Amino acid sequence: MQLTEQQVLALAPDNGAASNGKKLAQAKNWPLLGRSPRALWGECQGSGSKPYQVRVDLADFASKCSCPSFKFPCKHALGLLVLTANQPDLVQENGEPEWVGDWLDKRVDTAAKKEAKAIAKADAPVDEAAQQKRAEKRSERVADGLAALQVWLEDLVRNGLARLPAEGPGIWDQQAARLVDAQAPALAARLRALADLPGSGADWPEQLLAELGRIAVAVRAFERIDQLTPDLQHALRQYIGYTVREEDVLAAGQPVQDTWQVIGQMVEDNERVRVQRTWVKGQHTGRHALLLQFAVGAQPFGQSWLPGSSFNAELVFWPGAAAQRALLKGTASPAAASSQFLHGVDFARLLDAASTTLAQYPWVERCAAVLTGITPVLHAGRWFAVAADGQALPLAAGDHWHWLALSGGQAFDVAVEWDGTLLRPLGLFIAGCYQPLSGGQLWTN
Amino acid sequence: MDELTRLALVGTANLPADAASIAAIDALLPEATREQRLLWQAGAQAVYRQAGLQTQPIMLPPAAPVELQQQVPAALHPLLGDLLAGQLDELLPWATAHFAARHYHLPAVLLPMALRLNNKASRQRWLPLLGERGRWLAAQNADWHWAIQPQQAPADDALLAAHWHEGTFAVRRRALAQTRQRDPALARDWLAAALPQEKAEQRLALAEVLADGLCNDDEALLSSLLADRSQAVRQLAAGLLAQLPESAFALRMSERAHATLQWAQPETQGAFAKVASWLGKGNAPQLVVDPPLELPRDWEKDGIVANPSAGEGKRAWWLRQLLALVPPSRWGQLTGATPATLLPVLQRSDWAEALLSGLAEASCRFADADWAAVLVEQSLLAPGGSMADYGARLWQTLAVADQQAVLLRLLGADQLDIVVAVLSRQDGPWPAAVQQAVETMLAARQFADHAPGKIEPCLTLTALLMLQISDARLAALIAVLERNVAAFADRQEWIYRHLTDRAARIVALAHTRQTIIQETAP
Numbered sequence: 001m002q003l004t005e006q007q008v009l010a011l012a013p014d015n016g017a018a019s020n021g022k023k024l025a026q027a028k029n030w031p032l033l034g035r036s037p038r039a040l041w042g043e044c045q046g047s048g049s050k051p052y053q054v055r056v057d058l059a060d061f062a063s064k065c066s067c068p069s070f071k072f073p074c075k076h077a078l079g080l081l082v083l084t085a086n087q088p089d090l091v092q093e094n095g096e097p098e099w100v101g102d103w104l105d106k107r108v109d110t111a112a113k114k115e116a117k118a119i120a121k122a123d124a125p126v127d128e129a130a131q132q133k134r135a136e137k138r139s140e141r142v143a144d145g146l147a148a149l150q151v152w153l154e155d156l157v158r159n160g161l162a163r164l165p166a167e168g169p170g171i172w173d174q175q176a177a178r179l180v181d182a183q184a185p186a187l188a189a190r191l192r193a194l195a196d197l198p199g200s201g202a203d204w205p206e207q208l209l210a211e212l213g214r215i216a217v218a219v220r221a222f223e224r225i226d227q228l229t230p231d232l233q234h235a236l237r238q239y240i241g242y243t244v245r246e247e248d249v250l251a252a253g254q255p256v257q258d259t260w261q262v263i264g265q266m267v268e269d270n271e272r273v274r275v276q277r278t279w280v281k282g283q284h285t286g287r288h289a290l291l292l293q294f295a296v297g298a299q300p301f302g303q304s305w306l307p308g309s310s311f312n313a314e315l316v317f318w319p320g321a322a323a324q325r326a327l328l329k330g331t332a333s334p335a336a337a338s339s340q341f342l343h344g345v346d347f348a349r350l351l352d353a354a355s356t357t358l359a360q361y362p363w364v365e366r367c368a369a370v371l372t373g374i375t376p377v378l379h380a381g382r383w384f385a386v387a388a389d390g391q392a393l394p395l396a397a398g399d400h401w402h403w404l405a406l407s408g409g410q411a412f413d414v415a416v417e418w419d420g421t422l423l424r425p426l427g428l429f430i431a432g433c434y435q436p437l438s439g440g441q442l443w444t445n
Numbered sequence: 446m447d448e449l450t451r452l453a454l455v456g457t458a459n460l461p462a463d464a465a466s467i468a469a470i471d472a473l474l475p476e477a478t479r480e481q482r483l484l485w486q487a488g489a490q491a492v493y494r495q496a497g498l499q500t501q502p503i504m505l506p507p508a509a510p511v512e513l514q515q516q517v518p519a520a521l522h523p524l525l526g527d528l529l530a531g532q533l534d535e536l537l538p539w540a541t542a543h544f545a546a547r548h549y550h551l552p553a554v555l556l557p558m559a560l561r562l563n564n565k566a567s568r569q570r571w572l573p574l575l576g577e578r579g580r581w582l583a584a585q586n587a588d589w590h591w592a593i594q595p596q597q598a599p600a601d602d603a604l605l606a607a608h609w610h611e612g613t614f615a616v617r618r619r620a621l622a623q624t625r626q627r628d629p630a631l632a633r634d635w636l637a638a639a640l641p642q643e644k645a646e647q648r649l650a651l652a653e654v655l656a657d658g659l660c661n662d663d664e665a666l667l668s669s670l671l672a673d674r675s676q677a678v679r680q681l682a683a684g685l686l687a688q689l690p691e692s693a694f695a696l697r698m699s700e701r702a703h704a705t706l707q708w709a710q711p712e713t714q715g716a717f718a719k720v721a722s723w724l725g726k727g728n729a730p731q732l733v734v735d736p737p738l739e740l741p742r743d744w745e746k747d748g749i750v751a752n753p754s755a756g757e758g759k760r761a762w763w764l765r766q767l768l769a770l771v772p773p774s775r776w777g778q779l780t781g782a783t784p785a786t787l788l789p790v791l792q793r794s795d796w797a798e799a800l801l802s803g804l805a806e807a808s809c810r811f812a813d814a815d816w817a818a819v820l821v822e823q824s825l826l827a828p829g830g831s832m833a834d835y836g837a838r839l840w841q842t843l844a845v846a847d848q849q850a851v852l853l854r855l856l857g858a859d860q861l862d863i864v865v866a867v868l869s870r871q872d873g874p875w876p877a878a879v880q881q882a883v884e885t886m887l888a889a890r891q892f893a894d895h896a897p898g899k900i901e902p903c904l905t906l907t908a909l910l911m912l913q914i915s916d917a918r919l920a921a922l923i924a925v926l927e928r929n930v931a932a933f934a935d936r937q938e939w940i941y942r943h944l945t946d947r948a949a950r951i952v953a954l955a956h957t958r959q960t961i962i963q964e965t966a967p
Contacts, residue, residue, distance in 0.1 A: 086523060216484035404582060
């Protein structure tokens, strides 16, 4: 497998860990190094007498180290990965020591137990009457909350959006807080995200009205949810903020077995919570799945998916129309990493697929795709992704110089997120090496 | 802006008419309030538009040209990142020059980082390593145009005139500087016309352009500037006029200097003179210094500033300014003696400090290498005060052979702090003899026998020498350093721990340098 330093450093929890990891990435710090098809390990000489034992699972790049650091992955794990990326010859195939094998076995064990527990929990007898009562109570609250939201939205357009830039973000927060009280947290988050929009750009009225309109249509749809298909009901409930517990997903969902390639990763920093979106693509099914992880503050994410790597696993999708979000069932095993993307599409097919998805579920937020033969072009101050035939879609604002430098104006297949109006690049393969483009979490500078 | 947006912006309360969206959507709208209908129209139209979104045609610009040179070996890429991030600054000048000499270029992934450098010195260092890809990239970003060879501005008088008359101050100054080279008379006319309208700071910046291509035709303009309201402009004009040997100003200054410094030829007859010549003091002339008691009006008009800064006497201050405006070679012509002979005479004078610093200033202004050679050690060794400011400037004035001789003398006198100060400013390779001498000195020295303050310059010298010597001799140098550091390894004081850390960094840098040399070996 061909790792790159940039790819590996994207795993770092912060700048300090990244630079310390880079410093440790020298052969002299590692009296013992080894790898097997499923893992990578090494002993790193620290300041103590006993070297730290570092091990990395090559399936999902989870790591464990005997050091006391609370960072995850710690600098030793990062050092081992950077060393492997820069000098792969130093890390030879070897028999797994006991401390590596034990840990890997334990991980498989834990995952199995978790699954069993989930199934047991899902199957556990429940007090149906009480559950029914709770559900009714929530429905009532949500219905009341949405009715109030409807009135509030009508007030907005009755008095005119033009006064909003002068109002400040307070009204959005207030209404969002009411929706949280009404147990519609996802809708609340959408509203809160609109707070900065008024007055922000030339076309803010169009953007704001479109988003308010979509919310109003969702409110209307929820009033008549009984008339919708079960898939759309699921999706709409999630749009409002009903969550489906992971246990229920694992227990009820239909698993999809495939070799999944991690095509890109994006971390968004909200005020209190960091959200990591990892897009994987089935190499046989061609299906995209979204692995979401949340972390509070500086806490590490539970799983580390390394962009550009591949793994064999069963994924279970959340229920609902146009389902993207998925969950790992059991454990993943490392797959031979490919040095390119498969199943790339052109713009026409991306737009077709996006429209089809919209027809199934009009509130779809974004989808992922691999586009073939794309070059970034700065045209009249705006960035575009341009295909070989000169057709283009706009890129989200951001620093695309890195991409332009890497590509040198040549066309490359690139993994992207498409939100219906703008493309966000996730990463691309150059000379067989994955180069992340999603920025933000690159600690290379 | 479409009808829906307009209605929503103004508010349904303020606009009686409903807005229409797409007919197919409007036809499906259920009965509801006007506001509801507007929101649903907007929501449905947003989905409709998104589903029907089309690509747009954009011109594909040409791709980057193929690289003609080779890329820095992959094993060094992490190191390049550290160099760019400023973590190995000690190695930067050497490493960039080393890569440039071997015609390497940076890997694409590091180009944006290199192009974002905003320090002029580091930009110059990385410029040769950008390669075709780097220049191609820089051409597309206005902030990065520094990396493209500046297009020689077409010789266009009309354009320059337009810049001069209409541009911002920086543009005007550039236009003036270019015109100064193409048509000095025109530039002078522009300057003469513009100066009365400018503020002092701008007058100074514009008048400085005259230093380039200074000639006798500038005398009239410069003389008029002696009456400028700003002291800085008056001093600039005086300095430039002094450099025109035939100007009336230069003649006036010479006369004043001759009147103030009276040299008497030594007696060549008589017993006293004979004894003196046996003692080696024979041919030195005598000197009487007599600055005026009050500053004459005509001196002040010629740019001599009346009031000294605190700590200096008025007469000494005037004397110093006067000497700074007279070519130092004049004293040799006048007395027939060499600077080396005149120096002790000057030093013996009651006015020694003013005389020497005035001469130092003049040596820099008139680029007099002979005087610089005798003054530079004085200046470098001065612990502070007026002479100490001239060390670096006098050093630049020196001939290369003199630089080497001075360095060797300083090294012999164990003036390591000064050797460090001089050598760390030195760009490019050291003279072989200096390199040899520093190496020998370090090898023979027991660092631990000296006070910590004396060890520090030894470490700095090792760090500097490490960049100079050949790879083969590096191991010996590191061994010397490690042996010396081991001698105080068990000292617990902070200063020794600090020195040990510094030594460790120097060793690490030396190893890094070795890695670079090995990886780039043909």
